[in-house]
Amino acid sequence: MAQNFVLVIHGGAEDKTREDISPEKEAGYRKGLEEALDAGYQILKAGGSAIDAVEAAVISMENNPLFNAGKGGALTIKESHEFDAAIMDGKTLHAGGVAGVKSVKNPIKLARTIMEKSEHVLIGGDGATAFAKEHNLQIVPEAYFTTEEKLEDVKKQKQNQLKHTSKDTVGAVALDIHGNLAAATSTGGLTGQHEGRIGDSPIIGCGTYANNEVCAVSCTGDGESIIRGTVAHEVYALVKYKGLSITEAAAQAIRLYKDKIEKDRNLIALTPNGDIAMEFETELMFRGYRKGDEAPYIAIWED
Ligand code: ASP
Numbered sequence: 001m002a003q004n005f006v007l008v009i010h011g012g013a014e015d016k017t018r019e020d021i022s023p024e025k026e027a028g029y030r031k032g033l034e035e036a037l038d039a040g041y042q043i044l045k046a047g048g049s050a051i052d053a054v055e056a057a058v059i060s061m062e063n064n065p066l067f068n069a070g071k072g073g074a075l076t077i078k079e080s081h082e083f084d085a086a087i088m089d090g091k092t093l094h095a096g097g098v099a100g101v102k103s104v105k106n107p108i109k110l111a112r113t114i115m116e117k118s119e120h121v122l123i124g125g126d127g128a129t130a131f132a133k134e135h136n137l138q139i140v141p142e143a144y145f146t147t148e149e150k151l152e153d154v155k156k157q158k159q160n161q162l163k164h165t166s167k168d169t170v171g172a173v174a175l176d177i178h179g180n181l182a183a184a185t186s187t188g189g190l191t192g193q194h195e196g197r198i199g200d201s202p203i204i205g206c207g208t209y210a211n212n213e214v215c216a217v218s219c220t221g222d223g224e225s226i227i228r229g230t231v232a233h234e235v236y237a238l239v240k241y242k243g244l245s246i247t248e249a250a251a252q253a254i255r256l257y258k259d260k261i262e263k264d265r266n267l268i269a270l271t272p273n274g275d276i277a278m279e280f281e282t283e284l285m286f287r288g289y290r291k292g293d294e295a296p297y298i299a300i301w302e303d
Helices: 023-045 050-062 107-117 125-134 148-158 223-228 231-242 246-253
Strands: 006-014 083-089 095-101 122-124 170-175 181-187 208-211 215-221 265-270 276-279 284-291 297-301
Touching: 006 023, 006 050, 006 215, 006 265, 006 276, 023 050, 023 170, 023 284, 023 297, 050 083, 050 107, 050 170, 050 181, 083 107, 083 208, 095 107, 095 125, 095 208, 107 125, 107 181, 122 125, 170 215, 170 265, 181 208, 181 215, 208 231, 215 223, 215 231, 231 246, 231 265, 246 265, 246 276, 265 284, 276 284
Parallel strands: 095 122
Antiparallel strands: 006 170, 006 284, 083 095, 083 181, 170 181, 208 215, 215 265, 265 276, 284 297
C-alpha cells in the first residue's frame, strides 16, 4: 500500500498574465517550486515530521530571490524590509509567528523557534530580532534581501506606475506518515506597504492554521482581506462544522462576504486523509504538491 504523506506548497498568487512573465522567469519559478517541494518531500519520505517538511520547503523559497519572502522580499514605502511568518503544528496546536522582523535571514526559522522556545505565539519588531539573536539565528545586513526588481517595483509604486504588485508570498502544508499536519507561511508583505504594517501570514487562523483533526491551511493574497475573512479558520470551520470537502470549503472560504471583502484571497489546504485544495481567484498561483510515490505536480496558471 502506498504510504500516505503529502506536501503542498505555494509561491504566491498574482494577477499577472502570461504576457507579464517571460519564459525564462516562468522556468525560474518552476525550478524554485520543484526545489522547495523536493526539500520538504525528502523529509516526509524518510519518515520525518510534517513540521520539519513545511519549514524546509519554506526555507528553500525564502532563500530564492524570485519569491517574496526572505531574499527577494518586497520593500516598504520607506524602501526597507519587514518580514512576517508563522508555523503551526497540527498535532499539538502549538504555533509561532513573527511580525515586522528585520535582518533575520530565515523568518520561518524564527517563527519555529518562537513556537518551541518561548511562551508566546507572536513576537514583533525589534523584540523578534533580539529573540533571534538570543537563539543564534543567522542575522544578515538588510542589503542581503534587496533585489533590483523589487526595488524598482517600489519606486514605480510610489509614482503610481506599478501594473501588478508582486505577491509571491510562500507557504507549505504537509501530512506526515504519522498522520500529523503542519502549516507554514512566510512573506515580505505588500510592495510599498506602510512601515510597521502586518499582514495575514503571521496571524494564526488568518494566513496560517493547522489542526490534525481537520486540515492545514496556508494563504496568500491581499493580507487585509484575508484577515477580515479569517480565511484559514473559515476553511477549518466549513470542514468541521458543515462537513464540506476541503475543495468546497476552500472555494467558499475565499469568496465569503465578497460584497464586503473585495480583494483576492487564495490558499492551499490539506486534510488528514491527504485531500488537497489549491484555490485561487487571481490569474495565477505558483503551486505544487507531491503525494507518496506519485510524481511531483507543479503549476502556475489555471490550466
Ligand atoms: N498575504 C501577504 C500579505 O498581505 C501577501 C501575499 O500573500 O503575497 O502580507
